Amino acid sequence: MRLHITGVAFAIGLSFSAVTQAGGISGSNLGNTCAGCHGVNGASAGTTMPVIGGLPKSYIETAMKQYRDGSRSATVMGRIAKGYNDAQIAAMSEFFARQAWVSATQNVDANLAKLGSTIHAGNCENCHEKNGTVIAEGDAPPRLAGQWTAYLQLYMDGVNDPAWLNKHPKKGTFGKTTKSDVDAVLQFYASQK
Ligand code: HEC
Numbered sequence: 001m002r003l004h005i006t007g008v009a010f011a012i013g014l015s016f017s018a019v020t021q022a023g024g025i026s027g028s029n030l031g032n033t034c035a036g037c038h039g040v041n042g043a044s045a046g047t048t049m050p051v052i053g054g055l056p057k058s059y060i061e062t063a064m065k066q067y068r069d070g071s072r073s074a075t076v077m078g079r080i081a082k083g084y085n086d087a088q089i090a091a092m093s094e095f096f097a098r099q100a101w102v103s104a105t106q107n108v109d110a111n112l113a114k115l116g117s118t119i120h121a122g123n124c125e126n127c128h129e130k131n132g133t134v135i136a137e138g139d140a141p142p143r144l145a146g147q148w149t150a151y152l153q154l155y156m157d158g159v160n161d162p163a164w165l166n167k168h169p170k171k172g173t174f175g176k177t178t179k180s181d182v183d184a185v186l187q188f189y190a191s192q193k
């Protein structure tokens, strides 16, 4: 019994110190400040605001640090990320990673999606596995299936723009992907829930 109590006290001590390093604010409270754009628990309701709930912690954390140091281009995230220290970024990334992924509700062009499935299989599946549905920690790419098409479109435009900083491993070679190929592959991701 004594051992049990010590275990609980130890666990409370640990989470207390994580909160202290994050400025006394928990990951979920920090995450609330993102809700205006990324929705409740990261289930974004705005077409150009990516769904972030359920993405891997490592991906969110790395993206936030890159936005903060300016090595990842952004419209608004560069300014936002500058307001947080490493411990706060770690706490909010962990919070969002614990949420369930909620696919965007959006229209799908079924014919384009069918064409897109072939483009995906030949060019993207080797990294964006299982039709872009896989979510894994480490260096794995983010989930594409069920992400907002308008957001993915902005990312694909950025990938083809030499002045836009991003970490896509195919940056540079994506220039050969035609606009209609991109439209089709993005419809395919919208069709995957
Ligand atoms: C004013 C709206 C706004 C707020 C507030 C906001 N974001 Fe964002 N977020 C965006 C937009 C727009 C993008 C796409 C990149 C860009 O253009 O800045 C984005 C991109 C991201 C991405 C990259 C997702 C991906 O799939 O690559 C992450 C991670 C992220 N935001 C986390 C957060 C966190 C954590 C917070 C709260 C501290 C937050 N954002 C607050 C609008 C916002």
Ligand code: HEC
Pocket (backbone or CB within 6 Å): 050, 119, 120, 123, 124, 125, 126, 127, 128, 139, 140, 141, 142, 143, 144, 147, 152, 155, 156, 166, 167, 168, 169, 170, 177, 185
């Ligand atoms: C060699 C592996 C690889 C291949 C092949 C690949 N990707 Fe990616 N993709 C990644 C990685 C890694 C990221 C995360 C990059 C980052 O951090 O910005 C990514 C990110 C993305 C994103 C941004 C998602 C977001 O939430 O911000 C889009 C869109 C995307 N890829 C589309 C595609 C499409 C479409 C194809 C096929 C035409 C493709 N990728 C092929 C590895 C790959």
